[in-house]
Amino acid sequence: MNGNNLKILIDGIIIDGKGSGPIKDQAIIIEGKKIKDIVKVDSILKNIKPAYTLYDLKGQYIMPGFIDTHTHVQMSVAQTEIQKFRENIPKKTLRAAFHAKNTFEAGFTSIRDLGAEYLIDLDLRDAINEGLLVGPRMFVSGYKIMPTGADFPMYAPEVKIEGQHVMDSPEAIKREVRTLLARGVDVVKVMTSGRTARATSSPDAYALSLEDTKIVVQEAHNQNKKVSAHAHGAKGIKIALQAGCDSLEHGTILDDQDIEIMLKNNVFLVPTLSYGRRIEQLGGKCDLPKYAIEKALRSRENRLKSFSKALKSGVKIALGSDSGMPFVNHGDNAFEAMSMVEAGMTVMQAIQSMTSCAAELIGISDKIGDITPGKLADIVIVDKNPLQDISVLNNKDNIKAVIKEGKIEIDRGLRFKEKA
Numbered sequence: 001m002n003g004n005n006l007k008i009l010i011d012g013i014i015i016d017g018k019g020s021g022p023i024k025d026q027a028i029i030i031e032g033k034k035i036k037d038i039v040k041v042d043s044i045l046k047n048i049k050p051a052y053t054l055y056d057l058k059g060q061y062i063m064p065g066f067i068d069t070h071t072h073v074q075m076s077v078a079q080t081e082i083q084k085f086r087e088n089i090p091k092k093t094l095r096a097a098f099h100a101k102n103t104f105e106a107g108f109t110s111i112r113d114l115g116a117e118y119l120i121d122l123d124l125r126d127a128i129n130e131g132l133l134v135g136p137r138m139f140v141s142g143y144k145i146m147p148t149g150a151d152f153p154m155y156a157p158e159v160k161i162e163g164q165h166v167m168d169s170p171e172a173i174k175r176e177v178r179t180l181l182a183r184g185v186d187v188v189k190v191m192t193s194g195r196t197a198r199a200t201s202s203p204d205a206y207a208l209s210l211e212d213t214k215i216v217v218q219e220a221h222n223q224n225k226k227v228s229a230h231a232h233g234a235k236g237i238k239i240a241l242q243a244g245c246d247s248l249e250h251g252t253i254l255d256d257q258d259i260e261i262m263l264k265n266n267v268f269l270v271p272t273l274s275y276g277r278r279i280e281q282l283g284g285k286c287d288l289p290k291y292a293i294e295k296a297l298r299s300r301e302n303r304l305k306s307f308s309k310a311l312k313s314g315v316k317i318a319l320g321s322d323s324g325m326p327f328v329n330h331g332d333n334a335f336e337a338m339s340m341v342e343a344g345m346t347v348m349q350a351i352q353s354m355t356s357c358a359a360e361l362i363g364i365s366d367k368i369g370d371i372t373p374g375k376l377a378d379i380v381i382v383d384k385n386p387l388q389d390i391s392v393l394n395n396k397d398n399i400k401a402v403i404k405e406g407k408i409e410i411d412r413g414l415r416f417k418e419k420a
């Protein structure tokens with residue numbers, strides 16, 4: 001049941017995404033794709049026009065659609081390297097669509113997907129926008145900008161694998177960024193450090209150099225697109241910040257000087273705590289190579305220190321689950337909010353990081369991220385109080401409805417009320 005395009009939500013408790021709430025006794029009027037108005041319930045009940053459908057939320061919580069600023073819907077949590085290489089592109093695309101749907105069903109109406117192979121992310125974004133599939137609004141980066149050795153595993157010298165984009169010269173980097181922008185990416189993802197999850201890549205070493213990263217930033221900013229930097233170690237972080245990147249993904253080792261630059265230049269931190277937290281929870285019982293477990297746990301220790309430093313100093317922190325990494329399931333994106341609260345955020349701060357703050361990082365605060373008249377009606381209805389326990393958001397059973405642009409896409413028992 002989608003209802004018509006004129007809706008009124010009454011008797012819900014609003015948590016608006018901007019830090020206010022819970023707000024009671026309001027009616028949210030939705031016309032077409034947008035929130036038309038928010039008014040006192042008493043005033044609207046007296047003169048509802050017959051064209052409107054009335055939804056009585058009976059004390060359930062009304063939140064803005066959730067936003068995850070760091071996903072990998074193409075990546076499968078459980079697939080081995082060899083399974084990935086055996087799978088053809090159509091199957092990979094269907095898999096990505098399935099993951100995007102799982103994410104959406106958990107209340108995430110928008111995601112920023114950072115780094116996909118074969119540009120699957122661009123077509124998936126467009127297919128969802130065309131209405132071919134139900135899924136989150138996607139903001140995508142296409143290929144990551146990275147040099148040899150930063151990410152892909154090394155195989156025997158005679159093995160050549162298509163689709164793995166690496167670039168090692170300024171010319172190649174410039175061409176790659178310009179090509180991605182021309183193809184229509186929403187954001188550029190650059191790797192300024194190596195990875196924790198690869199045997200042959202060091203998170204402490206820089207990946208792209210400062211000079212090369214500056215090229216990326218210049219080309220992206222020239223077309224008003226932001227640059228998101230995968231940066232773990234001190235070297236990679238400093239390169240990302242000096243080059244002018246707009247967000248640090250992971251940000252594992254931050255010093256005071258980094259924090260100062262982040263505050264001055266409005267650089268967001270996307271701490272991606274879920275992976276390390278999950279490995280920690282699983283302890284020794286986790287099916288990963290020993291080096292990966294050790295690197296993840298060491299990284300977690302450092303990242304928690306950097307996270308609290310950033311939090312205390314007022315650096316903007318946006319939720320990014322890094323879903324697709326081992327044990328970080330698509331659809332469990334709100335586990336990241338739980339991890340951030342465990343690490344010191346208030347519940348309200350965590351909610352802002354997955355709504356208004358995330359929208360600000362993506363650059364779409366004028367359209368989504370909070371519940372305000374004039375914005376798109378991306379709304380999630382939750383039947384338990386997340387302010388008491390943030391973990392209620394990471395259970396689909398509690399997510400009673402997902403509304404995207406005024407349309408009820410997921411309905412797990414939204415109560416419809418006949419007009420008196």
Ligand SMILES: [Zn+2]
Nearest residue numbers: 070072114322
């Ligand atoms: Zn990632």
